[in-house]
Amino acid sequence: MLNTKTTGSIRWIGCTNRRTSGGDQVSDKSTALWYAQPAKSWFQALPVGNGRFGGMMYGGTDRERIQMNEDTLWSGEPRETVNREAAEYLDVVREMIFAGKYAEAEALIERHMEGPEIDSYVPLGDLDLIMEEAGEVSNYRRELNLAEGIARVQYSQNNAVHTRELFVSAVDQVMAIRLQSERNISVSAVLSSPLQYEVKKVTWNQLILTGRSPVRILPNTVKSSDPVHYAEGKGIGFNIRMTVITDKGRLEVSGGRIRVSGTGTVTFLLAAETSFQGYDKNPALSDKPSLQLGEARLAKAASLGYEQLKERHINDHAARFCKVSLDLGGQERNNLPTDVRIEAIKNGVEDPGLAALFFQYGRYLLLSSSRIGTQPANLQGIWNDSIRPPWCSSWTTNINVEMNYWPAEVGNLAECHLPLFDLIEDLQHTGRKAADVHYRCEGWTAHHNIDLWRTATPVGGSPSWAFWPMAGAWLCQHIWEHYAYSQDEMFLKRAYPVMKEAARFGLDWLVEAKDGSLVTCPSTSPENFFLAPDGQKSSVTQGVTMDIALLRNLFDHCLEASGILSDTDHTFIGRLEHALLRLPPYRIGKYGQLQEWNEDFEEFEPGHRHVAHLVSLHPLDQITLHQEPELAAACKVTLERRLNHGGAHTGWSCAWMINLWARLGESEHAQRFVNELLAGLHPNMMNAHRHPKVKQDIFQIDGNLGGVSGIAEMLLQSHGNNVQFLPSLPQKWMNGCVKGLRARGGFEVEIAWENGKLLRARILSTAGKAFLLRTAEPVCVLQNGYEIRIEDIEPNVIVFGTKKGQSYEIVPRSDRR
Structure with missing residues (x-):
């Protein structure tokens, strides 16, 4: 936690980083969702999780439902997915494309x-x-305390107060539920599953549910009367063990349920395991070792007792969550239920406090669905109640999984990023075969849909989304971001081979176009279509802008990494340098927009939800407002055209708009999309994905996490080799403060502002690097109250040296006393 000592008469107003102990309940309403009634649907239930084991709590008074997930419970088993005839058609397809067919x-x-x-x-x-x-x-109240990671219910019935708590411990790997009442409780606990299962008595106070997942499930996008298939001796095995603890009263186990009566306090401890042992191992052949873990975990948890479990959980959770605090004002609305506040946003009410709560809720969701050693957060994090979830609840790499991790570094949850790197490392192995068999290329690649088995090949369907062999290039951006924020050269040394192999694929995938440039071919701009000169609709061409941006970005980072690590592979380095000189430039089209395709095609759907070509503006920094103003202006025209034709109608697309407008310094546009994102939330604040072709309620976590990134971009930017404070601050957020955000180069940042102007900033140097600040206002830099030397290196950019572990204060020069 950074020091918050005041200097002069200027105070850090309203921003605190709170740590809690197991015995204290956090009373800060700015980090709690709360409701005045139980949940009636899954989209009103409250999520808890430890990265691996998740639950959705409904909070009913006559029946409490807790829907559960485990992050390795998927359909299927390892299988061969490469298509050996693909390479036979590659050259033919390329000839057709270059001929305009x-x-x-x-x-x-x-x-x-x-x-x-x-x-x-x-x-x-x-x-x-x-x-x-x-x-x-x-007196009913249901809440989710984000700082503690605990869901609670409290109500009065028959002149007695009833309380309920639920959390999932990452420290002890169990779900804990405690019921308390001022009078005796009578409750029956029933375990069930939508999959094939059975429930058995283990001991006088323990049940076990065992089952096996389907060996095949057709995606929800495929119409079928028989979409779910089981097979004897195949698929992932799983179990849920439940122990009930009470200090008095009566406990009965019968018929797959446990009934407790005659006591005022009951504790339920649950452990969940699967037989998954790795993406390349048959889960049906390795049941016993993994499925017995739950027994030991429950025994340990029971010996600790509920209060110690709770204290250990809170200390672990808060140590990570409470690194960042955010105050945007509007605290008076914290006394309203969260669903009421969301409805008010729809009616035009301004609620900056809800935006701050949304920001912290997104950080909570990432922390609860992505921890060291778990699977990465998928399309729904870890929370899913459907056997055929939307888009298989996969890792979708043409925007969605990347968006999930945009806030990891800036939001001071860097360790939550690590599961994504584990997935990338796995893909390096499966993706080598895809690159070789499908495309005759070295290195590794992956396509837009990835599952537990690390499928790297294209799935079936429209090439507009199925055929996109650029996932490796984009995923490697996350490796670089982890280094950029941490400056950890040991990490870069371990990760560089993965980047290098992805770049080898990119080098081999490029072919020479008629004008002598190097382009990708076939090439698609994810999920979008153009109209060819002959009037035909197509998604397939050569050298789309997104492909070129991703490869340019990857090649640049490999070159930079090779210098840092003293790589002596001169042949590889020479190929990168040669390819960079021959990649097509960014082009401005006939409407003044950044061109999406290699030719200035007419768009089939001008209001399309994807803005893939703007990856160059965000999250990459290929185009920046200050260094490429003409291209930045073309990006603005692109956004305006999309929006004028009805774009940004899905939650994640709306979230990306926040980031893009923030990068352009368009604060009011960015804030408009913050409000649109808030207005479209489900009552439990989960992002509602409103797809024009899907007529069902959908949760996608990308909108939540992309929104976190967008709000951070409005307050702090550190791309383009310099840092900016408050680069896109809207008028509705005139006073506030943020603490704990991270900036590239190895810095933690605190910022306070008043009347829309910087009041004071403080940085903590975690790597001892120089700090470059872009500021139009004169500032001075203080250390221990004394002004230090700064240097002007270009208009509106200053630099000063830092030492690792030391803090520096930045104030407007007019405020220096």
């Missing part, structure tokens, strides 16, 4: 160059707590 090339790709569908992430089971007491309920 785009629609014909697209049809050929779909028939001959794709592969099987991926598998699906499936729900684990449910715990129902059936309350036997009847009577009128009053």
Whole structure:
């Protein structure tokens, strides 16, 4: 935690980083979601999780439902997905594209160059707590305390107060639920699963649910009367063990349920395991070792007792969550239920406090769904109640999984990034075969849909989304970002080979175009279509802007890493340098927009939800407002055209808009999309993905996490080799402060502002690097109250040296006293 000592008469107003102990409940309403009624649907339930084991708490008074997930419970098993005929058609398709026969090339790709569908992430089971007491309920409150990582329910019934707590401990790997009442409780606990399962008695106070997942599930996008398939001796095995603890009263186990009566306090401890042992191992052959872990975990948890479990959980969770605090004002609305506040946003009410709560909720969701040693957060984090979830609840790499991790570094949750690097390392192995067999290329690649088995090949369907072999290039950006924020050269040394192999694929994938440039071919701009000169609709061409941006970015970073690490592979370095000189430039089209395709095609859907070509503006820094003003202006025109034609209608697309407008310094546009994102949330603040072709309620976590990144971009930017404070601050956030954000170069940052102007900033240097600050206002830099020397290196950019572990204060020069 950074020192918050005041200097002069200027104070840090309202921003605190709170740490809690197990015995204290956090009263800070700015980091709590709360409701005045139980949840009636999954989209009103409250999420808890430890990165691996997740639950959704409904908070009912007559029946509590807790829907559960485990992050390695998927359909399927390891299988071969490469399509060996794909390479036979590659040259033919390229010839068609260079001849302008785009629609014909697209049809050929779909028939001959794709592969099987991926598998699906499936729900684990449910715990129902059936309350036997009847009577009128009053004073009901249901809440999720983000700082503690605990969901709570409290209400009065029959002149007695009833309370309920739920958390999932990362320290002890158990779910803990405690029921307390001022009078005796009578409750029955029932375990079930939507998959094939059975429940058995283990001991006088323990049940076990065992089951096996389907060996194949057709994606929800495929119409079928028989979409779910089980096979004897195949698929992932799983279990849920539940122990009930009470200090008095009666406990009965019968018929797959446990009934407790005659006591005022009951504790339920649950452990969940699967037989998954790795993406390349048959889960049906390795049941016992992993499925016995839960027994030991429950025994240890029971010996610790509920209060110690709770204290250990809170200390672990708060140590990570409470690194960042944010105050945007509007605290008076914290007394309103969260769902009421969301509805008010829809009616035009300004609520900056809800934006701050949304920011912290997103950080909570990432911390709860992505911890060291777990799977990365998928399309729904770890929370899913459907056997056929939307888009298989996969890792979708043409925007979604990247967006999930945009806030990891800036939001001071860098360790949450690590599961994504584990997935990338796995893909390096499966992706080598895809690169070789499909495209005759060295290195590794992956396509837009990835599952637990690390499928790296294209799935079936429209090439507009299925055929996109650029996932490796984009995923490697996350490796570089982790280094950029931490300056950890040991990490870079371990990760560089993965980047290098992804770049080898990129080098081999490039072919010479008619004008002598190097382009990707076939090439698609994810999920979008153009109209060819002959009027035909197609998605397949050569050298789309997104491809070129990703490869330019990857090649640049490999060159920079090679210098830092003294790589002596001069042949590789020479190939990168040669390729960079021959990549096509960014182009401005006939409407003044940044061109999306290699030619200035007409767009089939001008309001499309994807803005793939703007990856160059964000999250990359290929185009910056100050260094490429003409291209930045073209990006602005692109956004305006998309929006004028109805774009940004999905949650994640809306979240990306916040980031893009913030990069352009357009604060009011950015804030407009913050409000649109807030207005579109489900009642539990989960992002509502409103897809024009899907008529069902959908949660996608990318909108939550992309929104966190967007709000951070409005307050702090550190791309383009310099840092900016408050680069896109809207008028509605005139006073506030933020503490704990991270900046590239190895810095933690605190910023306070008043009347829209910088009041004071403080940085902590974690790597001892020089600090470059872009500021239009004169500032002075203080250390221990004394002004230090700064240097002007270009208009509006200053630099000063730092020492690792030391803090520096930056104030407007007019405020220096």
